[in-house]
Amino acid sequence: MLSSKVINESHGQDSSYFLGWQEYEKNPFHETLNPSGIVQMGLAENQLSFDLIESWLDDHPEVLGLKKNEESVFKHLALFQDYHGLPAFKDAMARFMEKIRGNKVKFNTNKMVLTAGSTSANETLMFCLANPGDAFLIPAPYYPGFDRDLKWRTGVEIVPIHCVSSNGYKITKEALEDAYERAHKLNLNVKGVLITNPSNPLGTSTTRDELDLLLTFTSAKKIHMVSDEIYSGTVFDSPEFTSVLEVAKDKNMDLDEKIHVVYSLSKDLGLPGFRVGLIYSNNEKVVSAATKMSSFGLISSQTQHLLANLLSDERFTTKYLEENRKRLRERRDRLVSGLKKAGIGCLKSNGGLFCWVDLRHLLKSNTFEAEHSLWTKVVCEVGLNISPGSSCHSDEPGWFRVCFANMSDQTLEVAMDRVHGFVEAMVMSGNHGKQKRTMWDSRRRSLINKWVSKLSSVHCESER
Amino acid sequence: MKQLSTKVTSNAHGQDSSYFLGWEEYEKNPYDEIKNPNGIIQMGLAENQLCFDLIETWLAKNPDAAALKKDGQSIFKELALFQDYHGLPEFKKALAEFMEEIRGNRVTFDPSKIVLAAGSTSANETLMFCLAEPGDAFLLPTPYYPGFDRDLKWRTGAEIVPIHCSSSNGFQITESALQQAYQQAQKLDLKVKGVLVTNPSNPLGTMLTRRELNLLVDFITSKNIHLISDEIYSGTVFGFEQFVSVMDVLKDKKLENSEVSKRVHVVYSLSKDLGLPGFRVGAIYSNDEMVVSAATKMSSFGLVSSQTQYLLSALLSDKKFTGTYLNENQKRLKIRQKQLVSGLEAAGVTCLKSNAGLFCWVDMRHLLDTNTFEAELELWKKIVYEVKLNISPGSSCHCTEPGWFRVCFANMSEETLDLAMKRLKEYVESTDSRRVMSKSSHERIKSLRKRTVSNWVFRVSWTDRVPDER
Numbered sequence: 001m002l003s004s005k006v007i008n009e010s011h012g013q014d015s016s017y018f019l020g021w022q023e024y025e026k027n028p029f030h031e032t033l034n035p036s037g038i039v040q041m042g043l044a045e046n047q048l049s050f051d052l053i054e055s056w057l058d059d060h061p062e063v064l065g066l067k068k069n070e071e072s073v074f075k076h077l078a079l080f081q082d083y084h085g086l087p088a089f090k091d092a093m094a095r096f097m098e099k100i101r102g103n104k105v106k107f108n109t110n111k112m113v114l115t116a117g118s119t120s121a122n123e124t125l126m127f128c129l130a131n132p133g134d135a136f137l138i139p140a141p142y143y144p145g146f147d148r149d150l151k152w153r154t155g156v157e158i159v160p161i162h163c164v165s166s167n168g169y170k171i172t173k174e175a176l177e178d179a180y181e182r183a184h185k186l187n188l189n190v191k192g193v194l195i196t197n198p199s200n201p202l203g204t205s206t207t208r209d210e211l212d213l214l215l216t217f218t219s220a221k222k223i224h225m226v227s228d229e230i231y232s233g234t235v236f237d238s239p240e241f242t243s244v245l246e247v248a249k250d251k252n253m254d255l256d257e258k259i260h261v262v263y264s265l266s267k268d269l270g271l272p273g274f275r276v277g278l279i280y281s282n283n284e285k286v287v288s289a290a291t292k293m294s295s296f297g298l299i300s301s302q303t304q305h306l307l308a309n310l311l312s313d314e315r316f317t318t319k320y321l322e323e324n325r326k327r328l329r330e331r332r333d334r335l336v337s338g339l340k341k342a343g344i345g346c347l348k349s350n351g352g353l354f355c356w357v358d359l360r361h362l363l364k365s366n367t368f369e370a371e372h373s374l375w376t377k378v379v380c381e382v383g384l385n386i387s388p389g390s391s392c393h394s395d396e397p398g399w400f401r402v403c404f405a406n407m408s409d410q411t412l413e414v415a416m417d418r419v420h421g422f423v424e425a426m427v428m429s430g431n432h433g434k435q436k437r438t439m440w441d442s443r444r445r446s447l448i449n450k451w452v453s454k455l456s457s458v459h460c461e462s463e464r
Numbered sequence: 465m466k467q468l469s470t471k472v473t474s475n476a477h478g479q480d481s482s483y484f485l486g487w488e489e490y491e492k493n494p495y496d497e498i499k500n501p502n503g504i505i506q507m508g509l510a511e512n513q514l515c516f517d518l519i520e521t522w523l524a525k526n527p528d529a530a531a532l533k534k535d536g537q538s539i540f541k542e543l544a545l546f547q548d549y550h551g552l553p554e555f556k557k558a559l560a561e562f563m564e565e566i567r568g569n570r571v572t573f574d575p576s577k578i579v580l581a582a583g584s585t586s587a588n589e590t591l592m593f594c595l596a597e598p599g600d601a602f603l604l605p606t607p608y609y610p611g612f613d614r615d616l617k618w619r620t621g622a623e624i625v626p627i628h629c630s631s632s633n634g635f636q637i638t639e640s641a642l643q644q645a646y647q648q649a650q651k652l653d654l655k656v657k658g659v660l661v662t663n664p665s666n667p668l669g670t671m672l673t674r675r676e677l678n679l680l681v682d683f684i685t686s687k688n689i690h691l692i693s694d695e696i697y698s699g700t701v702f703g704f705e706q707f708v709s710v711m712d713v714l715k716d717k718k719l720e721n722s723e724v725s726k727r728v729h730v731v732y733s734l735s736k737d738l739g740l741p742g743f744r745v746g747a748i749y750s751n752d753e754m755v756v757s758a759a760t761k762m763s764s765f766g767l768v769s770s771q772t773q774y775l776l777s778a779l780l781s782d783k784k785f786t787g788t789y790l791n792e793n794q795k796r797l798k799i800r801q802k803q804l805v806s807g808l809e810a811a812g813v814t815c816l817k818s819n820a821g822l823f824c825w826v827d828m829r830h831l832l833d834t835n836t837f838e839a840e841l842e843l844w845k846k847i848v849y850e851v852k853l854n855i856s857p858g859s860s861c862h863c864t865e866p867g868w869f870r871v872c873f874a875n876m877s878e879e880t881l882d883l884a885m886k887r888l889k890e891y892v893e894s895t896d897s898r899r900v901m902s903k904s905s906h907e908r909i910k911s912l913r914k915r916t917v918s919n920w921v922f923r924v925s926w927t928d929r930v931p932d933e934r
Binding site: 134266286 | 467469473477523527530538540544547582583594595614615618619739740741755761765770772775
C-alpha cells in the first residue's frame with residue numbers, strides 16, 4: 001500500500017543519535033524546574049549571539065514589520081514565489097559568504113540556488129548529480145543526518161572514507177583510493193566526494209593540503225566535489241577557514257563545473273527555524289535543474305526579506321562574525337578545560353559548535369558494544385545527552401561529539417560537574433574493586449532497564 | 465559515464481510546455497497601466513490578489529505577529545531555534561480550524577494528522593514518495609494543472625495516467641472514464657496506486673459534485689488504492705452551493721474510521737485562498753499513521769519557516785478575521801468572475817459554468833481554424849502576440865478537446881480586466897470581418913504566421929525563465 005521508502009524505514013532515524021534526543025525530551029534539564037534532568041549536549045545549535053541579532057531587529061523594526069521607506073511590502077512578498085529568489089537576498093548572501101572567506105573568493109548570484117535549509121540543498125544536489133544506486137564518498141565520522149538526507153529518497157549510496165584518530169582524522173590519498181575501490185567492489189558508480197568543512201562532528205577545518213588532495217583526486221577520477229560549508233562562519237581559531245573554492249582558484253579550477261558548495265544560516269547565525277540554505281555551483285545545468293527542484297523547498301519570502309536586510313548591513317555582519325567567533329572560542333575553551341580537569345581529552349578543534357571527545361579510556365573494552373554501554377551510562381547516570389561516535393560512523397569506539405554552544409554558561413558548569421563526579425566515581429570503583437553507590441544508582445538502574453527494552457521499538461525525531 | 469543524473473539531462477521537469485512559454489513572453493513585455501499600456505496582460509497566473517487589504521489591515525492592528533512578539537515579549541530566539549518538523553503546535557491547530565471553517569465545520573481535522581510542507585508543491589511530491597514506487601501510476605482527471613507533470617513525476621519516478629473528461633458533460637468524472645484510465649494503465653504495465661483530484665478543479669473552476677466524490681470513494685475502495693484530494697482552492701468557492709470535501713463524503717458514508725479512510729489524503733495550502741504563495745505554506749492531511757510519520761520526516765526537505773508559521777498562527781487563530789475574510793473573499797471573487805464572464809459574452813465567447821477558483825475555463829472552439837491542437841496553438845499565439853493576453857491553452861493542461869483556455873481573473877485590477885475584455889472583443893470582431901477577406905490575403909498572413917511558428921518551435925526547448933505558480 002505504501003512505498004518502500006516508508007515501509008523499509010530507510011530514513012535512518014532509528015540511530016542512537018536520535019534516540020538520545022528522545023530521552024532528553026522526556027526529562028529535559030532546567031536550572032530551576034528540573035535541575036536533575038538531562039542536559040542537552042547533542043544538539044549543534046548556536047545560541048551564543050542572539051542578542052546581537054535582537055538588538056539589530058530593535059534598531060530596524062520596519063524590517064520585521066514588512067515596511068520599506070514607510071511603504072508596505074507585504075503584498076509584494078506575499079506574491080513573490082519566483083524560485084530564482086529575492087535578488088536583494090541573494091546579493092546579501094553572496095557578500096556575507098565572501099566576508100566569511102576574507103574576500104578571497106567571489107560569489108556570483110547567478111550560480112546560487114536558494115533552498116529551505118542545507119538539508120534540502122544536499123538532497124537536491126544528490127538528485128542532480130547522481131542516479132539511484134550511484135555512490136558518494138564521505139569522510140567518516142560524518143553527520144548522522146546524511147544517511148537520511150543524501151540517501152533516503154534519492155537512492156544514492158554513501159561509502160565512507162576511513163579517517164583515524166592517529167593522524168587527527170586527516171583525509172589521506174590512501175583512504176580516498178581505498179574508499180573508491182570499496183565502492184567499485186560493491187558495484188557502485190562513484191559520482192563524487194562530499195565533505196563538511198569545517199567538519200561535523202570533528203570541529204576541525206579541512207586543511208589546504210587536504211583540499212588540494214581532494215581536488216586532485218576528484219579531478220583525476222572526473223567526479224564531483226561537494227563541500228558543505230555550513231559551519232564556515234564558526235571557525236574561531238587558526239588555521240583560518242579555507243574554502244574549497246579558494247583552493248580551486250589556486251589550482252586554476254575556479255570555473256570547474258564539478259565543484260559545488262552548500263551553505264546555510266542555521267549554524268553561523270543560529271537560525272535553523274527559518275530554513276535558509278543554498279547551493280552554489282559553476283555548472284549551469286546543475287544550477288538550472290536545482291533551481292527548478294527548489295520549488296519543493298523554497299525559502300519563505302517573508303524570511304528572505306528579513307535576512308536580505310540583516311545581511312546587507314555590512315557593519316552588522318562584520319561585528320557579528322567577529323563577536324560570534326570570540327564567544328564560540330571562549331565557550332569551547334571552557335568545555336575543553338572542564339573535560340581536562342576530569343582527565344578527558346578531545347581532538348584539537350578550530351571551529352564548529354562541538355568538540356570530538358576522547359572517552360576511549362573509560363571503555364570496558366575496545367568495542368562498539370562498550371561504547372554503547374558507556375553512552376547509556378552517560379545519558380542515564382550522568383544525565384548528559386551526547387552523541388556516540390558510532391552514530392557518526394566513526395571507525396574507532398570511544399569518541400563522542402559534545403556540543404557547547406546551545407546552553408548557558410551555568411548549564412555548562414553543571415554538565416562539567418557531573419562529568420567530574422562520574423569520572424571520580426569510576427576511578428574510585430576501579431580502585432576499591434566495589435561499586436560506589438551514588439544517590440541516583442538504583443533509579444538509574446531501572447532507567448537503564450527501561451532504556452534497553454525500549455531501544456528497538458522507538459521512533460525518534462531530531463535535527464543536527 | 466554521465467556526469468549528471470538523468471533527472472537533469474532528460475529534461476523530465478515538464479517545464480517546456482507552452483504554459484510556461486507564454487509566461488516568458490509576458491515577462492518580456494508586461495502590461496503596466498502607465499508605463500506599458502500596450503503590453504501583454506497576465507491572465508495565466510492563478511493568483512488571488514483581491515483581499516490583501518483585509519490582511520494588511522489585520523497586520524496593522526496586530527503588529528506583534530510579524531514583529532515576532534508574544535504578549536509584548538520577543539520570542540525571536542524561540543522561533544529562530546524552532547525547527548521541529550512536527551510544526552508549531554498553535555499553527556497546526558489554527559490551520560486545522562481554518563480548514564474546518566472552510567468546510568462549514570461539518571468535518572473535523574485533527575492537528576496531529578497534519579504534516580506541514582513548504583507549499584502544496586512540496587506536499588504533493590512528498591505524498592507521491594510515500595504512496596508510490598518509481599514506475600507506479602496515479603490517475604488524474606483531465607484537464608489538470610500543468611505543474612503536476614513536474615511535481616508528481618519528476619523526482620519520484622511516478623507516472624500519470626489521464627482520466628479523460630469531456631465537455632459533453634461539463635468535464636465531470638464518469639465511472640467509465642475511471643475504468644478506462646485504470647485499464648490503460650494496466651496496458652502500459654503500470655501499477656495504479658491511486659487517483660489524484662484537485663477539488664475545486666484547476667483549470668475548470670468547478671467543484672466536484674457529490675456524485676463524483678461518491679464515485680471516486682467507491683472506485684478506490686473496490687481497487688484498494690489511494691485517493692488524494694488537493695483542496696487548495698477550497699476557500700475560493702463563491703457559487704451558491706457549499707464546498708463539499710472528500711472528508712464530507714467519508715463522513716456521510718460513515719467511513720470515517722474505516723480502512724478506506726486511511727487511503728484518503730487531503731492536500732491544502734494558503735497560496736490561493738489567502739493569496740500567500742510567497743510564504744510557502746502547505747499541508748498534507750492523512751488518517752494513515754505511517755504516512756503521517758514518514759511524510760513528517762520527509763518534510764525536513766521543505767519545512768515552513770517558523771517566522772511564517774508564527775505570523776499565520778496568529779492570523780488564523782483570529783476567528784473574527786477568518787470569518788470576515790472567507791466571506792469577503794467569496795464575494796469579491798464572485799463579482800470578479802461575473803465581470804470576466806460578461807466581458808467574454810460581449811465578445812461572443814462562453815465558458816464552463818464555474819463556482820470556484822481564480823479562473824474560468826473558456827470555450828474558444830468556434831475561433832479555431834480547424835478542430836486540432838495545431839489550430840489551438842495558432843489561436844493561442846495570436847492571443848498572446850496580437851491580442852496581448854497571456855492565457856493558458858487547454859493542451860498544456862492535457863485537455864483532450866482543442867479550443868479550451870484557462871483565463872485567470874483574480875490577479876489584476878478591475879480596470880485591467882476591462883481592458884483585457886475590450887481587446888478580446890476587438891480581436892473577435894476583427895477576426896469575423898477577416899473571415900470574409902479574399903483568399904490571397906489569407907495566404908499572405910498564413911506565410912507570415914509560418915515564419916513566426918518556426919521561430920517559436922526553435923525556442924520551445926531551451927527556456928529557463930519559468931514561474932512556479934499554478
